[in-house]
Amino acid sequence: MGKLKGDEKFVKPEWIVDSVKANSLLDLKPYLLYTGLTLDKGQQKLGIVSMAKKEDVTYCENRNERAMVTDSPAKNSASDIRQSREMKRAGEDDFLSEFYKRSRLHHISTMGALFKRHVTELREKNNGVFPGMENIENWKKTSGYQGSHKNEDTVFMHIDMDCFFVSVGLRNYPSLVGKPVVVTHAKADSKPLPRREGRNREYEFECYKEHWIKKSKFSESNNADETEAGLTDVFPRLQDLDETCSMSEIASCSYEARAAGIYNGMFMGAALKLCPSLVAIPYDFEGYKEVSTLLYNTVASYTLDLEAVSCDELYADITTVLRQTGLTPSDFATHLKEVIFSKTRCNASVGMGPNMLMARLATKKAKPNGLFYIQKGEMVEFMKSHKIEDLPGVGRSMAHRFHALGVNTCLEMQQVTIGKLQQEFGQKQGQTLYYMCRGEDKRSLKTEHIRKSISADINYGVRFANDQEMYKFVQELSSEVSKRMEEIHVRGRLLTLKLKIRAKDAPVETAKFMGHGVCDSISRSTTLVTASRETKIIEKEVQILLKQLKVDCCELRGMGIQFSKLVADNVSKGKQPKQNSLLSFVARSKIFPSENLVTTVPPEDIVKTVPSENFITPCIATPNAEEPDNEKVESDGKQGDGKRANDNARFELPSFSQIDPTVLDQLPNDLKADIIQEYQRQGIALSGVNSLTKNYSEPVAGPSKAEAGNGSSLADSQIDPLVFDQLPDDLKNDIIQEYQRKGITLSVAKSSTENFPKPIAGTSKTETALGSSVAKESVNSSGTSLSEKPVSYDGIEEITDIDASYWSALPDDIRIEIERDIQQRKSETTSPMKGWKSIFKPQRSPVKAAGKILNGKTKAETKRKTKFQEIPKAKVQPTIPIPVAIAQEKVVIDAKRLEAPKEELTLSGASTLPEIRQLLLEWFSTCDSPESEDCEAVSKFLASLVNNKELHKIEPIILFLRRRSVGQSDSWKRAVDDIINTTQLYVIQYYNAPLKLPSSFL
């Protein structure tokens, strides 16, 4: 063999025969025995075969192809023997099925899942009749129990079969009852195996140790001593191993065997040394299934408040049963145990307690074949005696960490503060541990079993000679995963490939025959477009991942395919439920009749009537909040009632902290005086943006209107009820209608300028700290006479609402800033897709309120808002207006992300252009005149596109809108213009210029 060169190939003898038959050289591949690579890596199994046949090997020159052929009969007999005795190697035919036929873990795990499903099915089928109850009655009669016990507390029961595998196995070997018995793959009488080449047990264990130390050092900064000490914790079995003993693990051992010091998971070789009379019995998977089914059905005949843990372990809430039968927990447990034994001929141990943890710990006490009930009062005492390892979820590694802390018992653990535990073990686990060591357990039965992931892993027998074998294995594994998903009717979206690759310093051949040895684990995930369980798709994805990882197939020691993000079959494939369509939204908005909208409430009531959960209270709502509407009414030719005399007093001021003193100073004197006056009037409450409660009771802020009925729409809250009340009835109606039509596009204007000298005395303490800021003011306007640029933004109430004289008095850059700010505010109202709720709905208002700084603020929003605005502005000098806007925007975006963690922006569920077009088309065709809410929603969507820098998507939408609006009514045209203008303003804010559109629209 040593003489063999890398390019020489072993083929089966049939290759020659078949080649001769076909009269040509056939493809070698199907006939390949193994490649040179296998030999180099010491491929164990095939190596033996060829080793044994060394003398039979002949060289055979056949044209240019050199082949090595083994003697046929000899080879066949050798492989027959091997197959009967040994595990197949991954990549060979039927490896997977063979593997799963034998794999203990596989059976245990799949059975757990199987019974979880079984319980669910039982529950679905149940018609309210529990046949077990009858049994209890009979049993009560025969055994003379009274059944007068009054049970008040909840009682959980934990049922665990005693050494399940052994008990079930012993049903076939009655003679072995009472003897030390274990269940394992290996034969108890198996002789020491011949030493295999290429392996070195001690060395491998050293490797394990080193890797473990490395890992533990990485995770926690233990010093070397502790790590050494920990080693004995983690590797307690090393001492009882030598070179030859069997490394087959013991799955289950009888109590007799346990008495001899044997424990589950021990290696068979070591166990035989401890107890030479040990008898090993094989697995009996059919038996396990049968007994488990019996067990579950039995318990289910009493109650269906079950939680399956595994094939031999389950929780039950027996409170109802006890109440109905009047039995004490212990009586019921006795009865149940009798029934289980009579049906399964296996013993079960039953623990009961006031919660699941107690029940479980009680079972430990009850074993073997007993029952134990912990009453509520005994709980604390009971816990004290326990070691921390007894707690579920505390394994070797965690126990080791506890030992390092000097904690060995639950009593000691009870002394540890919750903070310390959380610091050591993380928020959630720390808390769980804290309660657990006190015997408290808040869990309830998980009756709805939801699988989070599904996987198939094989880390045994994986030795690939070439890529073909590897891919073949991938195919088998894929179909296995696929099968498992099909069994529980799910599809998965996230595929994770887990690989175990031989660690660089690990020996090529492992101590455990065909085991994986010391490995580096790596995993890669990929998300499928739609949830799937098609074998082909899985296979393909795994192949891609394998290629990406550039795995050397010979170094591979284990592979697993896991699916998570599971979607049940009855849910539509992988797609999220669609959002409400525009139509349904439109329909919904019509539900709100006008009488709900405006109901005048005395000013004082605002404070009280505003539902607290909404935090909707106009903090600085001032009398003139109503102004814009009043204006509209006036411009419509309906004479208002002369309120305009108050114009100057009706500023709608931002909280004072938002005013940049320098800005204020540059304002015309009369304006300045007005602002100051207004602030003084509103008093100190304005200075405290944070002291919002004050704002609530602030008398000036008071007079505004909110409806107790529908939770105060913001728009309405901006109306001064005093003003409103004095309006003639028809005017009132007009206003109401206007509100309905316009939504809440009320007057807001904000002028922000740079250079502002000093804070105004007596008004605010906060503004000095906040430094430069932007002054905002709302100025009354005639609504029509703007001769400057803003006129072009006719559709935007906010700007047109600014008094022309004020507007012209402002410097250019201020005006730009105003525009931008208006836009900004609009954009904020844009936020998440909540947009689809009616603006008149209370929960909508906070968003709105945030947008309209001046008109009113919600409690929470005010704080946030001021932060948003002040902080970035304080940093950036006012000479650069653009970064200011952007800085704000970024915060806004963040806020948005918080609320709507959506990846793709959607307009009512539509994200692609055709979808959006379709949606808009429906919109156009279904409404005679556009609903303002819809317009807003569209604007918002476009704004969010700008936000996301998806300019190229906006252009077609705008063009489409404009095209559609051509033949439509004026209201439509105006709406579309509004949308376009709004969007353009938004674009300007980002890019400093409007989007270029093919033809002019200004």
Next chain:
Amino acid sequence: MTLSASFSRDECIGLLVDFLEVSLHQILWACKLYPSEIFRQTQKFNTLVYKSIHPEVNNYIDNTLNTVRNLLSNDFVEKLVLVIKNDKPVERFVFSFHSYYKTTPSGKVTLNVTEIRQQATAIWLTMSQRLGSETHYDRENCTFAFEIHTRNVAYDKMLERQSTEDFQWIVADNIMNPNSVMPIRKLDSNPFCIDVYTEDYRGDDS
């Protein structure tokens, strides 16, 4: 069949710089700032593109891209802008880098190469189509320049240190607001998110 591959951070930046280089050449070619003789046809991502062969132009571009590469690896750069000027700026081609790398545990990102190629190609095509179809303004007297918008003031210091090199950057004047913006397209494929658009300074003559 989609092609995907793992890229380290440097490789990602490399890919991005490649994309920028081709884009810049494409713009120069399409704007016809230079006689078409200095351009040669070549291929990138299976698409026909034009590349200048003028050593000084290329040198200028290369130096710029070197700086960009440097800045990208420090995460300092926000935008790269090619400005076409005629005393005043006429048009600016903006590459706005929103993201070009994502930190992963393995230090590598899996790119959907096919998608990136398609998008890059689409950007180039859109560029040349847009510029080709436009009424040509007087480009005779135009020059071009690069602007880099840095993300960090700290870069000023880096700039000083960098002065040893013979390629120097100067602080830009205040940038005028353009008259309109036009999106070209977005390179939007994990981890890249690069916004490409033009800013137009010409009067609204349409």
